[in-house]
Amino acid sequence: MSDAIKHECGIALLRLKKPLAFYKEKYGTAFYGIQKMYLLMEKQHNRGQDGAGFASIKFDVEPGERYISRVRSNKAQPIQDIFAQINERINEELSLHPEYQDNVQLQKDHIPYIGELFLGHVRYGTFGKNSLESVHPFLRQNNWMHRNLIVAGNFNMTNVTELFNSLVELGQHPKEMADTVTVMEKIGHFLDDEVTDLYQECKNNGLSKREASPVIAEKLDLAKILKRASKGWDGGYAMAGLLGHGDSFVFRDPAGIRPAYFYEDDEIVVVASERPVIQTSFNVPFEKVQELQPGHALIIKKNGNVSQQEIITPTIKKACSFERIYFSRGSDAEIYQERKELGKLILPAVLESIENDTDNTVFSFIPNTAETSFYGMVEAANDFLNQRKNQFILNNRKTLTKEKLEEILSVKIRTEKIAIKDAKLRTFITEDSSRDDLVAHVYDVTYGVIKPTDNLVIIDDSIVRGTTLKKSILKMMDRLNPKRIVVVSSAPQIRYPDCYGIDMAKLEGLIAFQAAIELLKERNLYKIVDDVYKKCKSQEKLKDADVVNYVNEIYAPFSDTEISNKIAALLHPGDINAEVKIIFQTVDNLHIACPKNLGDWYFTGDYPTAGGNRVVNKAFMNFYEGKDARAY
Secondary structure (H helix, E strand, O other): OOOOOOEOOEEEEEEEOOOHHHHHHHHOOOOHHHHHHHHHHHOOHHHOOOEEEEEEEOOOOOOOOOOEEEEEEOOOOHHHHHHHHHHHHHHHHHHHOHHHOOOHHHHHHHOOOOOOEEEEEEEOOOOOOOOHHHOOOEEEOOOOHHHOEEEEEEEEEOOHHHHHHHHHHOOOOOOOOOHHHHHHHHHHHHHHHHHHHHHHHHHHOOOOHHHHHHHHHHHOOHHHHHHHHOOOOOEEEEEEEEEOOOOEEEEEOOOOOOOOEEEEOOOEEEEEOOHHHHHHHHOOOHHHOEEOOOOEEEEEOOOOOEEEEEOOOOOOOOOEOHHHHHHOOOOOHHHHHHHHHHHHHOHHHHHHHOOOOOOOEEEEEOOOOOHHHHHHHHHHHHHHHHHHHHHHHHHOOOOOOHHHHHHHHOOOOEEOOOEEEOOOOOOOOOOHHHHHHHHOOOEEEOOOOOOOOOEEEEEEOOOOOOHHHHHHHHHHHHOOOOOEEEEEEOOOOOOOOOOOOEOOOOHHHOHHHHHHHHHHHHOOOOHHHHHHHHHHHOOOOOOHHHOOOOHHHHOOOOOHHHHHHHHHHHHOOOOOOOEEEEEEOOHHHHHHHOOOOOEOHHHHOOOOOHHHHHHHHHHHHHHHHOOOOOOO
16 A cells, blocks of 8 residues: 555464473474464564564463563564563573473473463554553453453444543543553453452352362353443454453454454464464464454353354444455455455456557556555456457458467557565655655656556555655656556545544545545535534534434535546646546445455445444544544
């Protein structure tokens, strides 16, 4: 994606179902779990590079022995940093105590990070906060083993203020108003309740406090706790939790907005945000990795029992389509085919923009995630060219010479790698003109392959703000002297903010919104802006369930093509020679290409939760009032 947008986050949970000695004997090391966690996290570095965290739990340790280890980093390469710290500590202990080398029990007793249960997390700092305290996993500590709670997740809640206030009503004093803290404290509150009730039951049955501990661990009902805690949650989430005694869970929102996949065999249970991460790390086939169902939690008891239980009644599934377009790794078998299909489906619009002149057109892509869509577009272009060849041959079969046939068959779709992303350029001068000049060189270009009579078609995953297009890509492409530059977005126009985990919080930053506002001004329709503001303002005190998204009225007077043309005009640098056209995918084609991920609120304004309508209206009011603030 040429526009940098950030996404939070990636999770990895691993439970070893056998004693550590089993992994030592079979795989040669009792640190098998740590090694696999490194793979699971490194294979998800695409999901977050601002911070990473790791936590582990040892089972069945004696009182006084440390059983929870956690390490977090916000360094430049956080995954490498945390595992460097882990390895350094392990090697230090093995060096100081050679007797630990082949003794699994001594390793477990004395070396941190080794254990049976692990949780990892990678993140982007969506809110601009990237202090170490903001990095998951979060830890809620208690002297009661069962009340220790570790939480990490890929989520955003739309109603953090409401959740914060509910904690205050419960008598708590949360340390900050952040969704991770409020969610963890809500779960922790009902965990405390459950442990207290179970202890009282044990006490009534004549058990001592020490005798009660294993009974509490066995009877603790995580599904009940999650059902009570999640009442009132509004957002997209896939969150994971570990309890100090060894129970664990991964819980997915009822619309399936955020992804979660799992695999289980007789040795392990593993959960990750992406399917191929599990496939690669454990060498398992596609069909063996299951998707965690929306509204359900995968609950892994300390005794090894694994169940998928419904926590919240699932709604219509609205899994995030951006996962398929851009965020998830393209090595997933389904995602790879879907991205190719996105490229194929947009070709008719591309052909129209170049008057079907494929002979004088070069097709390329903006590295690197758009490459798969490029393959699909080129396949469709080759099909078009072959049909054209076939028709010419059929029409002229009686007079066709060998030389003419060879000439026809020699015509190919022209493809080149035109845009090459250079090393990241740091802006060391704050003056706007100097900074813009550096930004213009983010991409380098391949010279000598474009003729002045050529169209240059460049496909990108999506166009969010268009800043890089205007300040860099179009200027660099123009240096090649094409007749026309056609920028193709494999995604539809992004018209609305996201509030479930993508850093697109402000309406005025979206180029499609800017285009609609300009069109309203040009056509003397700006009164619609005032009317929408009044409608949004009138809903401020309504319950989320009663709020209507009125921002779609901003776009209603215009066709998709009119908005696309205005986007092209806004992004035209002004000092280039080539004609510029911008083409967007249609929402209908998006759904054809990605039938399992129908979440499209950033394109359509059709939010999957009630809080989404409140957020989009708030974002519009912020724009209207000139407030530079997030809407959630």
